[in-house]
Amino acid sequence: MKQVDFLVIGSGLAGLTFALKVAEAEPDKQVMVITKAVENEANSHYAQGGVAAVTNFRLDSFEKHIEDTLIAGSYLCDPQVVELVVKEGAQRVQDLIKLGVPFDKTQEGELDLGLEGGHSAPRILHFKDTTGAAILSVLLEKAKHQPNIEILTHLFALDLLVSGDHDKVCQGAYTLDTASKSLLTIQASVTVLATGGSCQVYSSTTNPLVATGDGVAMAYRAGADVRDMEFIQFHPTSLYNPGKSPAFLITEALRGAGAVLRNARYQKEFMYDYDERGPLAPRDVVARSIHHEMKKHGDDFVYIDARHLGDQKLKDHFPNIVRTCKQLGYDLTTDLLPVVPAAHYFCGGIHADTQGRTSIANLYACGECAHTGLHGANRLASNSLLEALVFGYRAAEDSLEQFDRITSQTGRLADVTQAASTPVEAQWVADQTGILKSIMGKYAGIVRNENELLQAQKQLLAISSKTEAVYVRSYPTQSLCELRNLLTVAQLIIRDALQRKESVGLHYME
Ligand SMILES: Cc1cc2nc3c(=O)[nH]c(=O)nc-3n(C[C@H](O)[C@H](O)[C@H](O)COP(=O)(O)OP(=O)(O)OC[C@H]3O[C@@H](n4cnc5c(N)ncnc54)[C@H](O)[C@@H]3O)c2cc1C
Known part of the structure; x- marks a missing residue:
């Protein structure tokens, strides 16, 4: 068992933004960032186009960016959240510039702002076509030099440590060290889910293999409010x-x-x-x-x-x-x-308020795994890096403010033990994952209808029952846990798609 002040699950833009902010503000507190792969294997690393933010007030305005975001989201966005992200986002990109992110400039030395679909003014800050990698490498470098941040790679979060029946409180997470195959309980005063996207639920996706919706599935299993999972953005051109x-x-x-x-x-x-x-x-x-x-x-x-x-x-x-x-x-x-x-981006996820707080006490969610209300029925291009920055920062501010109250609530927990020991067959897991993805592509892709969604629901339930049976008797492997998480995500997509009868934004019903 390990004990830390802040446990951050995910080393993408949202997780690192949170970690750096709390670590710098409280040098005596321990911040642990865990990631299931290498440090930079994250959606953030692959972002090409850039970050949308108003920086040139001659050509652009907050009002325009707000209106573009609301239009893209079919006005299902939370207007308060849109306004705060647009306004604070402009400050957060200035922070990145100060940190040394080398956004492209024109010959005149001004930021070279790109134009993307749905934007009424050029406002995309970019570094060539590898913007995400450029930002992440600067943040990772900074995090590695911050003495109170520890980054642990190949540590897979299995489930949240949650106590209480009605008023649930999160106290950390159970993890699996995928190199040594040992289990580790991490107790934390504050836990942050920054686990990124879920698009590996489809076989055709731009998301790296790590994007298996683990955070959404863990939060859902723990009883958190998960919303708007039907709104999945398919990037038009891969x-x-x-x-x-x-x-x-x-x-x-x-x-x-x-x-x-x-x-x-x-x-x-x-x-x-x-x-x-x-x-x-x-x-x-x-x-x-x-x-x-x-x-x-x-x-x-x-x-x-x-x-x-x-x-x-x-x-x-x-x-x-x-x-x-x-x-x-x-x-x-x-x-x-x-x-x-x-499949490219999940607008829905773990519901988080304007401070990044989820419905479970001491558990925050930020970045792509969160549902903040910014995107509504559709994400405006390049608004997601912005959301990760703004909410990573806001969640950090709130948890710093709440810290003393939080620590007085937490008690010592029992360590994780593993009863089951049967190894699971890797091929079986790969086959079930393949079947799951083909069901989702066939019945719950860009164009949907009720009959096909019901068909998918039935087939997913069958795979899910088999998987749960295997899970309880097996020693957990990363691929088995990811299959389980993908099944949860898939079932949540179908649940929400069936509830929304009309076509709106990314949800298109025949
Ligand atoms: C190809 C591509 C291009 C994109 N281009 C743009 C763009 O130009 N502009 C824009 O705004 N957005 C873009 N996006 C979307 C944007 O990159 C993401 O929405 C954003 O980076 C998400 O950041 P994040 O920090 O929430 O998650 P991520 O960056 O995905 O980080 C998630 C982290 O969580 C870790 N993790 C996940 N599960 C576990 C677990 N169980 N245990 C431990 N660790 C775990 C992962 O390993 C990873 O470190 C693009 C996405 C892709 C895939």
Whole structure:
């Protein structure tokens, strides 16, 4: 058993923002950040396009960013949350600049602001097309030099340590050291879920393998309020490369820079047939238009055409895409690139209030695993890094304020013991995970209907019952626990999709 003041589960942008803020404010308190893989294996590392924030008040305003966010979210966002994220987000990106994140600048030395779908002004701060990696490496470096932060890798959070029946209190987490295969109980005054996304519930996804919805599933098992799981953003353009997970993302900024979409059959530019905003329509509109266009012609993909942007512009602004595509045999200046929509972002999750507090005392949630009310029925592009920054910071502020009250509540706990010892067959877990993903892709993807959702519900219940039976008699492995978590996430998606009868935002019912 270990005891710390703050336990942060997840080393992405939300988790590190929280950890740095509390550690700097309280140098005598111990902050432990755990992550199930290596430190930077997180959705945050893969973010390409950038962070949306109002920094140029000649071209932009808070009001415009607020309105764009509300429109993208079909006005199902919480307006108070939208306002605070937009306004405080502008300060949080200034913090990043002060820390040394090298956002791209124009020749005149101003921030080079990108334009993305749904934004009425250029406001995306970026570093080439590897913005997330640039931010995360600066934060990780800082965290490693902060004496009271300990970062433990390959430590998988299994479940939250929660006491109380009605007034539940979180006191840490049970974890599995995946290298030594030993169990470890971590008792903490404050626990933060910053476990990122859940899109590995689909086989076609841009999310790395770690995005298995563990935080959402753990919180749900512990009795937390989980909301809006039906709103899943499918990124319109991931590279068509069957069998490869995660799918390589072709950033929206490429369309912002002028690339267009053509159908595979006739190479016809089709987006204006669906929406007057053409290739810069919001992501859900573009993803559904592609889905329609593929279905209409029986094609497996559509093309993105960036040939006219020119070699220099492509290399300057999209070096990562140019390089990766080249390795796969595509030259963006001469070739059309085959693309398909892929599951990309979860708007729903563990409900958290404006301070990041969940419905369980002393448990905070921030970043992609949280539902704060910012996104409503759809996320405006590049608002998620912003949300992770703002809520990581807010949760830290609140937990610092609450700390003395929290510590007086916590008592010593029993250590975790493992009764079951039967090893689980890895192949069985892989097979069930494959079946789960194919059910979700077939029945609960971009376009849904009630019959298919019910069908999915039935099939998921069957796999879930089998998995629970295996789980209780087996020694936990990471893949078995992830399967269990993905099943919980999948069932929550179906639950919420069935409850919302009308099509709105990312939830489209036939
Ligand atoms: C390809 C791609 C491109 C994107 N581009 C953009 C963009 O341009 N702009 C934008 O705003 N957003 C973008 N996003 C979304 C954005 O990256 C994420 O929403 C955001 O980074 C989430 O940050 P986070 O800190 O909440 O989670 P993450 O960065 O995903 O971090 C989660 C952490 O939790 C850990 N973890 C998970 N489960 C466990 C467990 N059981 N035990 C221990 N550790 C665990 C993971 O290992 C990881 O360290 C993109 C996403 C992807 C995948």
